[in-house]
Amino acid sequence: MATLSTMTDPLAAVDAAVDRAASALSGAQRADGHWVFELEADCTIPAEYVLLRHYLGEPVAEELEAKIGRYLRRTQSAEHHGWGLFHKGAFDVSATVKAYYALKMIGDDPAAPHMVRAREAVHKAGGAEAVNVFTRIQLALFDAGPWSVVPTMPPELILLPRWFPIHLSKMSYWARTVVVPLLVLCAKKPVARNAKGIKVDELYTRRPIDRKTQAADPKWVWTKSFNALDKVLKVAEGRWPRTLHQRAIDTCAAWVTERLNGEDGLGAIYPAMANSVMMYDVLGYPEDHPARAIARQSVENLLVIHDDEAYCQPCVSPVWDTALAAHAMLEAGGADNVARAEAALDWLKPRQVLDVEGDWAEERPGVRPGGWAFQYNNAHYPDLDDTAVVVMAMDRAQVADRMPIDRGVEWTVGLQSRNGGWGAFDADNDYDYLNNLPFADHGALLDPPTADVSARCVSMLAQLGERLDSPRMAAAIAYLRKEQEPEGSWFGRWGVNYIYGTWSVLCALNAAGLPADDPAVARAVGWLKAIQNPDGGWGEDCDSYALDRKGHVPAPSTASQTAWALLGLMAAGEADSEAVERGVDWLVANQEADGLWGQEYYTGGGFPRVFYLRYHGYPKYFPLWAVARYRNLKRSNTRQVAFGM
Template identity: 70%
Template sequence: MRDTLEMAGLEGLDQDIDRATEALLAQQRPDGHWVFELEADATIPAEYILLRQHLAEPDAPELEAKIGRYLRRIQGADGGWPLFHAGAMDLSASVKAYFALKMIGDDPAAAHMARARAAILALGGAGRANVFTRILLALYGELPWGKVPTIPVEMVLLPRWFPVHLSRMSYWARTVLVPLLVLQALRVRARNPRGVRIPELFTDAPPQGPKPRSHKHPGWALFFNVLDRGLKLVEPLWPRRTRRRAIDWCRDFVTERLNGEDGLGAIYPAMANAVMMYDALGYPEDHPDRAIARRSVEKLLVIREDEAYCQPCVSPVWDTALTAHAMMEVGGVAAAEAAAKGLAWLKPLQELEVKGDWAVQRPDVRPGGWAFQYRNAHYPDLDDTAVVVMAMDRARRQCDAGRDYDEAIDRGVEWTVGLQSKGGGWGAFDADNEHHYLNNIPFADHGALLDPPTADVSARCISMLAQLGEPADSPRLVRARDYLLRGQEADGSWFGRWGVNYIYGTWSALSALGAIGMTTADAPVKAAVDWLLAIQNPDGGWGEDCDSYSLDYRGYQPARSTASQTAWALLGLMAVGAGEEPAVARGIAWLQANQRDDGLWRQDAYTGGGFPRVFYLRYHGYPLFFPLWALARYRNLKRGNAPRMALGM
């Protein structure tokens, strides 16, 4: 009787998997790739409006109206704008959103503007905003440049051994900072042809300074704050020739990494800063460098019938590789062909020629990674590379791809291994990017100036090596395993840097530990499994709020169940042999019950990480391919169809 009921349940599961698969197949692009929207908060759409006015570009009333509707819709009930869906207001995002709406013509007396203004003033006003917001305000003349931390453009000429050097910062910090140094050195002023100002967002009382940040070390913070005051005094005395040479260096740095229509660093803040830098240096609109930099920004727009917003970047490599994994988990002719088409699209995107900034630390390593975006040759990342390599290895096992992927896999592994940090883990873009004292400089109030090794990226690299047959006792895998185990929290979970949060980190770690042969018989795995079982929601799903990145470290914060986080928890449990736990069946049932008529899942929650506490992401693809992956893996386990599964994912 039980077998009959189980078979009936699997038949229903087959139907749900088929519906989700068909829906995802319909979203594959003709050339084979998948790309889904990548949404952040109000900051970047607002900055896009202000960029156009900074450059005095022709009016675009229809586009502005659509962005305005988007900004009004995501305004929070408290009057401000949050960093993630249903979160508390963020002062800096709210200042930019208010400024943008006023710029496009919203009446400051309108109810939504009055509520926003009151909320901003209640938090101390625009003078208390973060550094990047204060820089924008300085560009518009709303704040004097003296209220912005000073980083002399001449710093780019310092030798590499100097404690504050670009090579010691993360890739995103380098690409954002270099053009910004030029804007600061030239004291650029936005054109602002409409003459819109926001004095009403400042309080009469002098600014009290930003709130203390948990990443700050009192001694280092005091040192760098004193240094900042000294730099402000001596800045007017810098020799003009030296300043000119430094500005030229910045221009050359940006131009070398311009990256065509995919943009500097392929991230909006760097791309927008590059456009403003070229403008400040007198480049006309039709100059090839400025023109292509400007076009790169336009490619980030998502324009719908009623609304529009600007993405922080795009994620086609990540989306395609992960969807290919889900398709290979599903199996069958149509899914296998779609996965093969996606991998064929990915293969030529491997960077085999350019030695990017990562080569400063690893000059003897050959290129071989994949980037997150369509193109970003100077900045491939370890996470994407590991996931792509595992997908290609899986394809050659399952789909008789033969030698088609052998060279790509070998080069990807070579590059990944070459960027292992000394402590055994991997960062996202660089090796040994762990100069934590730099997070104390006033410019780094976001606490995200560095790219140190993280549990989630390291777990992906471990999974890749294990799937490719690396012996569990090899020195590099032992160092990586030990790094991962050292990072386990007391409650059994792992912190998730690039996904929210402990559920993401724990899924990643369990996948890696399962790949190297660890099971619930091993204490670290059992503790992690017990933690996942303990935080399952009563409805059978899993959820976690972005507040788990809180400043006072409260750890995991429960939230309503989401499709992506439920899938992560299920995949983590199944990776270490806990697939027979009743909690897994309940989680699968939650996914089935919450599948929409179109075969997919809806998720408004932000479950992607940009910078913890500062910047979160809503990957529109996460509630699509991860639940399908989990359902298919569950079915495969139930039917004993292990060959379809990748060891590491």
Template identity: 65%
Template sequence: MTGADPLAGIEAGVHRAAEALKRLQREDGHWVFELEADATIPAEYILLRQHLAEPDDLVLERRIGNYLRRIQGAHGGWPLFHGGAFDISASVKAYFALKMIGDSTGAPHMVRAREAILAAGGAGASNVFTRILLALYGEVPWKSVPNMPVEMVLLPRWFPVHLSKMSYWARTVLVPLLVLQAKQVRARNPRGVTIQELFLPKTRRGQRQLSHRKAGWALFFNGLDAVLKGAEPLWPRNARERAIAWCENFVRERLNGEDGLGAIYPAMANSVMMFDALGYGEDHPDRAIARHSIEKLLVIREAQDEAYCQPCVSPVWDTALTCHALLEAGEATHAKSVERGLRWLKPLQELELRGDWAEEHPDLRPGGWAFQYRNGHYPDVDDTAVVVMAIDRARSRLGLEGFDEAVSRGAEWTAGMQSRNGGWGAFDADNDHGYLNNIPFADHGALLDPPTVDVSGRCVGMLAQLGEAPDSPRMRAAVEYLRRDQEVDGSWFGRWGVNYIYGTWSALCGLAAAGLGPEDTAVARGAEWLLSIQNSDGGWGEGCESYRLDYRGYETAPSNPCQTAWALLGLMAAGRVDDPAVERGVTWLLRAQDETGLWDQEVYTGGGFPRVFYLRYHGYARFFPLWAMARFRNLRRSNTQLPAWGL
């Protein structure tokens, strides 16, 4: 950054990135980027088609097979994220899917996979959701799956194990699954493919050791599971019929059109299988729309002859964050694109439907946005806060009109979703019944949606941007929550992004917006932690391995564009724009910018469920670096600290 104008190179980089992003805008005004997970969803898609005995689509099968073979790890199995360690459950599903589409068990890649699976304990050591799939195919008996009696849906709300105490994703996945388990459904499997070669004799009914479970609770719930299995034949038939009818009505009420139940693949697939088990024909409107919703998740890459199925889509999130980045870029030529994006977002606000969240807050008016195109029963607090901030910025900077009610209702709903501890969860308030993560069904340890720092930081930023007084009760409670959750080393845990870099960026932005300056102890410690983990090349990186339960501190990882951008935005929120480390980070981003004007990365930096499910947001490496570079340029030119999410 030398010469007459040290910021000229950054200006050019910002302009190129903004123009490239604008070219990716859809005709109706929104942005949506691919959302990639691991091998499990594409494999489950193959097996769903065979469960239903659907007509063959050999071209699609070939493309999904090509994708699965490409992402197979050097260890022989399949990881949960790019370059990750072997995962038994993902590997079992991927092997099953490849065998289903015709891969020979003697093919080198199948031999390597089988050897790796057997060395890890065989298919019997898979997680609960994989064992359920295996039970559907008759590979394991249903009694090897933890018992979740369908009658549980009839229990009163005060009962300790109740759907209302679980997260939205658990509810939508579990309800149709309860029907499948109650009926002990069997996949049609017209090709007659089995994978008994993946089982070791002594582990056919085995279970994994679950490090997240507490010994006392695990003992209690394991005992309860044994009692339920023994008592299952004694359940009154009319109670079972009423419970199945309740589940059927629950799913139909929340079917969500062509966006599907919960707008997430596992719930959508389970709903289709439930309808099939209940006798709904392929042409029944509910089953047909549920099945169609899954097709919308497919990504077809004709040039690469590959395809995969996404776990969900992220258009609201992508559009709102892209608008923030373009607003930061600030050129008048970007205004039209931003306005088109925000006008696309406006009618997606849910103003009428009272979703499941209303059980905890019955007097709160709806006003949130979902993560997906439509998910009216399950708006997302994080998305709503980010959309509200983008609209509010556009009102001030672009003179955008006609959005006052949208901002007011969005802010009202978000503020009303604050939990008792001062923080915010993603979809529910006070969804923190930790003992539920010890039930045998919850071996993924993610049955709940408790408050998190990353969501809370953005909610604080929204309130501050809209003029909330720093000493208001809810703001004081939120700031205290953020302070309380800071780690010993000065970082913050990131639930929905990888990981401590994401959490620290989110917390620093929220605290700065709330008026805490660089001299504040929490802010200073967070900034110092970010500075301490900068790579020698100027960038930042952090691996998904940081979610492990025995985490003992940051471990070096290669620099990547989106985590570098998060670290820079966090440092600038903490008042460190003039620190040489920030300039080195921006320089790294400039070097990493490709010929298209954007950035790309293969590493996964999105969180689904820590230690279980990770995401690669293809948009993150495109809009976050632009945002960080433009923020740096703006601060250096104005020499004035902007609010954390910036006006």
């Protein structure tokens, strides 16, 4: 196969790749200007959706359940016979128990070979006793497991003052929205109305189990203290003053209703949305009550139904997809592509949150709203990552109305944390001790500053002219330097993983004006080159999020991770390097017939070690962005990237 360096016109293949990809991406744009692609998690969300329907006692949707059943059976591993958290991922006992339960609820015979294999795998892993807290709650709701093994979180928690060590405002947005309706469910301890009374007793081994936490750095003092507190709360359960207890439940319900978010749902994420429906149900709200009805509809809106299969998404990603696709189209250039990007920005403009002080305002009162959310609507929970990416696209397109840009920057600056970095949704959400709560065995209760989100904010500020020596920029750069791993990479919280983080930070350091010979830049470039796969692409497994944080775990090359590595290297002045040429060769050679790229591997990070995401849009716009940038740099008189991303 000819490579770029051996062709008569080395950019001819790249030109063709850009044109085909831009045309295909144009074809995926919605009539109103936005893009949205499927967002797929593991089997737990579709399994929980099936269980939710049966919990509520809704009429059996045979065709839909048959399609979900086919999806679940297809994603069962042929190696370990259970379900993992990502494509070709290791066995996960919680995911497997939920998938098995959903299939049994759908009607699969426990004696069927695939069910027997899954059951044996669960037994080998310690049985249903070994599942995580949220799965234990799911089982308890069906009387398929005891409430006694669920850590106690009384609804009175919502009444505690903000200075109290355990407070909702100290948790991440996703934890808050999931926990508040769950406080009511755990207090009421309802049992599903499923008339079939299906249990999964056969998954239990009745053997003692040593449950593990996914917290990255558990502290024994806090762990022992919180475990002792849990025992006290269990003794006190049912003994709270009745008036206080009812006030707490009423406050939880009011909190949820205030943030219900229409048909986009509480927090616009499935677990919170499903919990809100069950909360309204246990509180006696009839099916046609406006709050319950709209909460229930929000769940239906997450379904993806194909001809043969169906699944439920954890949320949707239209703002993120649209902003990133707009960047790719701007990079591709040409009147039509730029016009499509401008249409996307027109769609994004009215989705800026300008009049709602979300939960973030508890930590930053006085800061004016100005961010964008990830989903169609989520006004209480805009995020810094989306906001920075949208602002950079608007600035790059030279939009006439600068108000959205100015308000986005103002809000972003207002949420910078004390250490110089930015979290995704809140400032200074770094109360590490809370990850030692028995309830937080997923280790993802918090939203502390991360290198990838911070890098996006630095890129935005630098693109808009922020001086490197300004106090806030100096603090942010110092934070990024501090976060660099010994081998030269950066940890990527929201994308897999070190490749994602390193791309993000290299773009930020370039935008801020750091030279290629800066030690941080040079080390990162050396690391990216060192991990390039023999085929010229880049790949990284989700197991790089392991508790020991030993670093990058090699994996087959993927289109999105190859694109990230290329964008990072080109930001560091490496457009003429052999590594970049080989990476572009890989993308050109692996472009599919439809002009885009395929990718089954998960390269999105939801919660490290617990929850991963397959963004179906990532292999569509990131490779276009990378090959278009390569072409643009090779055809220019300079190798300097002009924008922050």
